[in-house]
Amino acid sequence: MLGENFRTLIPPVGAEIRDRFLTEWKTSHAIQPVSSDHVDIAVGNDGWTLPIPLVKTSKGWHFDTRAGAGEMRLRRIGRNELAVIQAMLAVYDAQREYAGKDHDGSGVLAYATKLSSSPGKQDGLYWPTGPDEKPSPLGEAFVTAGARNAGQSGYYGYHYRLLTSQGPHAPGGAYDYLVRGKLFGGFAVVAWPVRYGDTGIRSFMVSHAGQVYSNDLGPDGAKKAAAMKSFDPGPGWVKESP
Structure with a gap:
């Protein structure tokens, strides 16, 4: 049939x-x-x-299975992109929660520099916890979210990476978030499709200001996102509603 x-x-x-x-x-x-x-x-x-x-x-x-396969792809992309917007806001909330506690005994409050913590540390937004412990700010699904291997499924079909500065188009202008290896001035994260045109089309960004932006970076979006140094929602980036 x-x-x-x-x-x-x-x-x-x-x-x-x-x-x-x-x-x-x-x-x-x-x-x-x-x-x-x-x-x-x-x-x-x-x-x-x-x-x-x-x-x-x-x-x-x-x-018409050919038309059906195309429609399934479009629906999958739509579902993923809506989910990624929520995932970006989850990272935003997680960073704010993380910064409310000293995680390394230094007496300094700062944002996390990683999505997933190093073994035995709490330097990222996720770390393993026991049944009686408070959960980490992010869930286990983000352990592989930052992997750039195209063979990895990412999270909702997207890879994620933290950014440590912002550019001239960001609110407040260009400046570094990092001070002596710690994220004091803010934070940002970029997400791009694992497979462009299959798991997603648009790429997404959010910063400590909480506004999600999106842009179609094209088939080379993974390379562009990997080379991205700053949160800089200039021409082509549009605001997304949650």
Whole structure:
């Protein structure tokens, strides 16, 4: 029905999203005509439609798996980008929480210089904790979020990296956040797609000011983000609403 590559389109048995689909199917399902030769299958009561459309050709009705794969990619990108905006705000909140405590015994309050802490230290926003300990500001999902290996899945399809200065287009102008190896003056983080055009399109930035910005850096966005030294939302960067 879906062709020889159906496994790339359907979640495996036991997957949560598959079970959720079956539950919604039992609740409600209907055919929604788009045109005389194109219909969508609506499932559940929230307006969700199956990404693989039914189309009519000279051979009759069939599932258009090529169009379905494209629609699934677009939906995945949309979900990831919305999730990344929230992830950026989570980093913002985590940095503010982190800076409220002395984590190295120096008596100095500063922002974290890493997303994930070094072994045995609390120099990042995540560190392992026991069942009776207060959780670290960020969750374990950010352990590999900063990995630049394209084989890593990142977090919601994105890699993340902290920035230690800001440029002339940032509120307050250009200056360094680092003073004697500690982040005093502020913080910023940039996120870019693990696979451009597949896990995401736009790249994102946020600083201690709390405003998230986005920009389409193109297929070479990973290189541009890796070379980025400062939070500098100049031309091309637009404000995002949470």
